[in-house]
Amino acid sequence: MNFSKKNHSLSAFGVELHKKNKSFVSKKSFFYFVLSALVVSTIAFVKVDKKTTEVNATDSYVSMLNGVKAYTLEIAEAMPADKYTFRPHDSIRSFGEQMAHIGMSSKFLLGMFIKGESMPTDPKVFAEFGKMEKDMGASKEACIKSVTEAFDAIIATYESMDAESMKETFSVPFDPSPDKPKFSKEKGFQFISEHIAHHRGQALVSLRMQGIKAPRYRLY
Numbered sequence: 001m002n003f004s005k006k007n008h009s010l011s012a013f014g015v016e017l018h019k020k021n022k023s024f025v026s027k028k029s030f031f032y033f034v035l036s037a038l039v040v041s042t043i044a045f046v047k048v049d050k051k052t053t054e055v056n057a058t059d060s061y062v063s064m065l066n067g068v069k070a071y072t073l074e075i076a077e078a079m080p081a082d083k084y085t086f087r088p089h090d091s092i093r094s095f096g097e098q099m100a101h102i103g104m105s106s107k108f109l110l111g112m113f114i115k116g117e118s119m120p121t122d123p124k125v126f127a128e129f130g131k132m133e134k135d136m137g138a139s140k141e142a143c144i145k146s147v148t149e150a151f152d153a154i155i156a157t158y159e160s161m162d163a164e165s166m167k168e169t170f171s172v173p174f175d176p177s178p179d180k181p182k183f184s185k186e187k188g189f190q191f192i193s194e195h196i197a198h199h200r201g202q203a204l205v206s207l208r209m210q211g212i213k214a215p216r217y218r219l220y
Contacts, residue, residue, distance in 0.1 A: 100143050
């Protein structure tokens with residue numbers, strides 16, 4: 001047997017095997033490199049996507065608030081100034097008082113629920129509040145100004161808050177329940193929006209009772 005030829009063949013096989021191993025290691029390294037890049041990219045994408053989602057959520061709510069503001073002001077504008085004192089019944093607010101209440105109480109609730117301001121305890125303060133609401137309700141110009149300022153304050157405050165501050169809690173001072181449950185400030189904004197819708201709906205009744213076509217409802 002020719003050992004020289006055999007050794008030569010083995011050497012050639014070894015070189016070839018080394019090349020294949022080297023190629024396999026190179027491909028394996030490349031695979032792990034690509035896999036690592038994909039993992040890092042995915043993590044980065046998830047982080048960016050989460051941040052983008054938060055931004056989009058804020059933009060969506062602000063867009064909705066701007067729509068609510070425009071719709072409320074359209075209703076306020078639709079009622080003639082000399083009809084602002086009209087009330088469907090003596091037991092409820094006049095059209096103007098509803099609008100004044102939307103403006104004044106929205107800023108009041110924003111202060112308590114979101115900004116942490118304490119609720120007044122002196123009954124005289126609430127009596128004065130009621131008088132101001134009645135006086136303002138007789139003036140179309142004053143009502144529109146108050147409603148505009150209230151919405152601007154709500155929107156500006158919402159835009160200034162981040163996700164963590166939205167999770168901060170508050171309790172409703174006038175809640176009659178003894179345990180006074182806690183709500184997030186995000187819920188506070190929802191409460192304010194619901195309160196506005198409640199009184200705007202009552203104002204719409206007065207508008208229609210005067211034979212005035214109500215502005216077209218808008219979602220945003």
